[in-house]
Amino acid sequence: MTGPWLGAVADDLTGACDLADAVSEAGGSAVVVVGHPTAPPPACDCVVVALKSRTAPGGQAVAESLAAARWLLDAGCTTLYQKYCSTFDSTDEGNIGPVADALVDLVGGADTIAVGTPATPRVGRTVYQGHLFVGRQLLSESPLRDHPLTPMRDPDLVRVLSRQAEGRVALVDWATVAAGPAAVIAAVEAARRDGARHVIVDALADGDLDTLATALLATPESGRLVGGAAGLAAALARVSGTVAGSPVAGSPVAGSPVAGAGPGGAVAARAVPVVPEGRRLILSGSCSARTREQVDGFSGPRVALSPVDLDTSFPATVDAVAAAVARAYRDTAGPVLVTSSADPEQVARYESRLGPGRAAALLEAATAQIARRAVDTLGVRRLLVAGGETSGAVVRALDLGTLRVGPAAGPGLPWMVPEGGPALALLFKSGNFGAPDLFDTAWRHCP
Structure with a gap:
């Protein structure tokens, strides 16, 4: 191959x-x-x-x-x-x-x-x-x-x-x-x-x-x-x-049959390792209009994460949020949401109070730590992360290397599974992607 x-x-x-x-x-x-x-x-x-x-x-x-x-x-x-x-x-x-x-x-x-x-x-x-x-x-x-x-x-x-x-x-x-x-x-x-x-x-x-x-x-x-x-x-x-490698015929080939592999040939699409059962966690750092709609429509418990609190006392705030997530799992078998998503006016207020980029840096660092604790101590095995910068911070905290593409919860929303461990399923969501009810429905497609 x-x-x-x-x-x-x-x-x-x-x-x-x-x-x-x-x-x-x-x-x-x-x-x-x-x-x-x-x-x-x-x-x-x-x-x-x-x-x-x-x-x-x-x-x-x-x-x-x-x-x-x-x-x-x-x-x-x-x-x-x-x-x-x-x-x-x-x-x-x-x-x-x-x-x-x-x-x-x-x-x-x-x-x-x-x-x-x-x-x-x-x-x-x-x-x-x-x-x-x-x-x-x-x-x-x-x-x-x-x-x-x-x-x-x-x-x-x-x-x-x-x-x-x-x-x-x-x-x-x-x-x-x-x-x-x-x-x-x-x-x-x-x-x-x-x-x-x-x-x-x-x-x-x-x-x-x-x-x-x-x-x-x-x-x-x-x-x-x-x-x-x-x-x-x-x-x-x-x-x-x-x-590939052939003269162009002069017309589109949309709708033509596809063999399922490029010129090199490869393994089947969406073949991923099995992920064991475990708790579910949503980490939302995107401030896009669609993500805020998804946060508002989520039916489960949620825990707020504030950059102002993190600026005042970062370790204590992370501890408090992690503890609140642990308490929520005692009362629900469903996913728990940790959110720092905010509308443009609130984001502007954070920037004015904390300085340019400070709020985002604090939230990324805190969300990464919360993800790491959730996997290590709370039995979380499925994570949905909203926002590109937030997703990057989480994947680095979890020390993930190569990810294979699993089933999708919607266009551009694949569940990803690390190759060679850890045994997790992760959905990294771009801010404006997904249906309004994604935070409740994405789990139906999880490997």
């Missing part, structure tokens, strides 16, 4: 799991490797390296992304993928653009071009005329405009990326995509000749992503870097078995 053909560098853990779930849904097998990998990857079609680089200092994000990319290329991955959020979460300083610039140089230098799209129609993310939509709303009119770390107030991705990246940013519009893979290839080549270094591609449906994937897989790997959210990665997995 050969190694992976698709290697992705993800800027956070929840996004890594989202991509792995999408590839699995398309019939491939995928694993997520947390942090800085050293050992060779396990057998699979797709390896996703989950970093914590979305809001890291630019130099750190670039260095970590390059290290992960080199490892993926050394592991034999023929397609390198830069995974960023389907809502293009970043600031005018980056980190999507600077990381893309560095990966372009790594892949092939001056003649290489980065081509991608955050469009992921299965979760309502589409791109038209270079503008990103969240459902029916422009990105700038969605709740993402008030994200506490990466407020997204410009929906024009060509403009956003131009402020971050070196070189010109071009657009391949939907009319070109609708004309088929050959038209996309011609448009990308024209952009390259005109000096573009990055290309954003429109996509309104999965068929558009299949068209783009067909075009990309028909071009030399050394001449392009692929980038995007989970949607384009799924399209690559869908079409890879029929077009």
